[in-house]
Amino acid sequence: MEYLIPFNKPYLSGKEIQYIKQAVSSGKISGNGMFTQKCQHFFEERYGFKKTLLTTSCTDALEMCALLADIQPGDEIIVPSYTFVSTAVAFIRQGAKIVFADSRKDHPGVDEDRIEELITQKTKAIVPVQYAGIACDMDKIMAIANKHRLLVIEDAAQAIESFYKGKPLGSIGHLAAFSFHETKNINSGEGGMLAINDERFIRRAEIIWEKGTNRAEFFRGEVNKYGWVDIGSSFLPSEISAAYLWAQLENLEDIQNKRIHIWEHYYQGLKDWSIKQGIRLPYIPDYASKNGHLFYLVCKNLEIRNQLIDYLKRKGIYAVFHYLSLHKSDFYKAKHDSRVLENSDRYTDCLLRLPLYYELTDEQVDYIIHIIRNI
Numbered sequence: 001m002e003y004l005i006p007f008n009k010p011y012l013s014g015k016e017i018q019y020i021k022q023a024v025s026s027g028k029i030s031g032n033g034m035f036t037q038k039c040q041h042f043f044e045e046r047y048g049f050k051k052t053l054l055t056t057s058c059t060d061a062l063e064m065c066a067l068l069a070d071i072q073p074g075d076e077i078i079v080p081s082y083t084f085v086s087t088a089v090a091f092i093r094q095g096a097k098i099v100f101a102d103s104r105k106d107h108p109g110v111d112e113d114r115i116e117e118l119i120t121q122k123t124k125a126i127v128p129v130q131y132a133g134i135a136c137d138m139d140k141i142m143a144i145a146n147k148h149r150l151l152v153i154e155d156a157a158q159a160i161e162s163f164y165k166g167k168p169l170g171s172i173g174h175l176a177a178f179s180f181h182e183t184k185n186i187n188s189g190e191g192g193m194l195a196i197n198d199e200r201f202i203r204r205a206e207i208i209w210e211k212g213t214n215r216a217e218f219f220r221g222e223v224n225k226y227g228w229v230d231i232g233s234s235f236l237p238s239e240i241s242a243a244y245l246w247a248q249l250e251n252l253e254d255i256q257n258k259r260i261h262i263w264e265h266y267y268q269g270l271k272d273w274s275i276k277q278g279i280r281l282p283y284i285p286d287y288a289s290k291n292g293h294l295f296y297l298v299c300k301n302l303e304i305r306n307q308l309i310d311y312l313k314r315k316g317i318y319a320v321f322h323y324l325s326l327h328k329s330d331f332y333k334a335k336h337d338s339r340v341l342e343n344s345d346r347y348t349d350c351l352l353r354l355p356l357y358y359e360l361t362d363e364q365v366d367y368i369i370h371i372i373r374n375i
């Protein structure tokens with residue numbers, strides 16, 4: 001079905017083709033060229049990450065985290081169940097056991113107060129997901145991690161340009177992974193980034209990024225030949241992707257202003273209605289900012305959520321649910337202990353996301369609000 005209002009339209013600045021042409025005509029279109037350097041420098045300057053490496057996806061950046069954390073078979077990783085598969089699968093590939101945590105009652109992010117009870121002698125890392133770009137309580141998570149000497153790997157797939165107590169998300173954990181998939185605020189079709197905040201990991205990350213070689217050091221003239229020094233893979237994107245991403249980064253502030261404007265528009269238009277209906281809108285704790293990544297409703301039950309999706313569909317509006325609890329997935333359900341994760345299951349059943357993209361007009365948002373309010 002052709003929707004009047006789709007769920008997402010990838011943002012285009014209009015300069016993507018120009019920069020791609022520039023990359024192509026430069027004769028250097030493999031990875032780690034001028035556009036890759038420009039993007040990485042931009043992120044390091046703007047958010048204070050010690051080092052960034054563009055990757056071909058957030059999934060790849062998470063896989064790099066699993067390698068850097070030296071995850072071994074049997075190690076345990078604490079991951080919220082309400083997340084995308086990549087948050088878990090990156091660690092599963094190293095033989096880790098995933099210990100799924102529940103979400104908060106007031107927010108789909110991990111319940112920080114229930115993390116410590118999941119820690120055992122085998123726990124290696126906590127992976128908080130900054131859902132909808134809304135921060136987890138990172139002070140609490142870092143305090144638990146420091147007490148038990150664990151790594152914190154932020155899944156910041158949705159969290160570009162969002163903050164916790166004024167600190168950029170992705171800059172607090174030891175490592176962080178971002179996504180530039182076409183559904184994200186800034187995108188390169190498929191794309192991602194590893195952000196490194198703990199300097200211990202920088203040298204090895206560059207090697208893992210470049211197939212286990214020290215080629216990055218060679219290109220900088222730090223060694224006079226390069227060779228195979230460690231494990232790794234081909235995690236770096238081509239200059240074509242980086243050129244596309246650069247065209248978006250140049251417009252980051254404009255993109256963010258527009259998305260936050262749409263988010264506010266939905267919030268103001270649905271606030272009083274949602275209270276009357278017993279439907280919840282996103283909750284933003286005092287310590288968190290919003291980055292306009294997504295706008296969601298939490299309905300009273302699965303039936304109401306699905307009816308709302310169907311009704312909006314009939315009116316030409318494409319609204320979608322989100323994650324399915326990973327502890328109940330076909331792949332993991334037999335491996336999960338018997339703990340019930342009721343909040344994760346509630347968001348699985350009851351959460352619905354409304355269209356949110358740069359080109360969405362005020363009139364369209366008014367139309368969606370009108371349709372929802374008059375259901």
Ligand SMILES: Cc1ncc(COP(=O)(O)O)c(C=O)c1O
Binds near residue numbers: 129155157178
């Ligand atoms: C929380 C989270 N982590 C990881 C990913 C994977 O991102 P990518 O598609 O860039 O690999 C997603 C995808 O949307 C996500 O929502």
